[in-house]
Amino acid sequence: LYKWLKDEKGGMLGSAIKWNFTKFLVGRDGKVRKRYAPTDTPESLSKDIEAALA
Template identity: 70%
Template sequence: MPGIYDFAAQSLAGEDVPLRRFEGQVLLIVNTASACGFTPQYKGLQALQEALGPRGFSVLGFPCNQFGAQEPGDASQIGQFCESKYAVTFPMFAKIDVNGSGAHPLYQYLRAEKSGLLGSSIKWNFTKFLVDRTGKVVGRYAPTATPEAIRKDIEALL
């Protein structure tokens, strides 16, 4: 059975990034969108990155356009938006699908590991998965869960 570190994803710059690069860190994996009511959560995600990054934590952002077409831009536009509007420094990846037959294998794995209240499908942008230092998916949070509300769970793993 594959683990979180067996996957790779493409960065916004087009580089293949093996998730093994993040081995030993606590991760918060989030499907993001630039034109969503939850988009201001980028600010809280960046605050978590700045505060907890030095302790072995990273947010990983995965843009997705499957929910209300709220991530219409290409990689360059997404990167520019995240940098100019929210000064995002955490890794952002190329746009992916998180549901359906074309879902990225990482998200197929995450959904299988931690189902939501209404099943395994991702319901909307800014669904969050918390991964411990060993690569185990230990939590799933709804889009309404703010980064600030998740901080204590992250710190408990650090």
């Protein structure tokens, strides 16, 4: 799962993950919708999560 997430949505460092708190939002279709930095707060993800659930 970890390798698949990295390969699906690269970040500023490509597929590498700099720190262990990188977050991924996976849609109902099983595709990675977005990747978030370790510094992104859970609250900052709420609009994207709500859109994915709509």
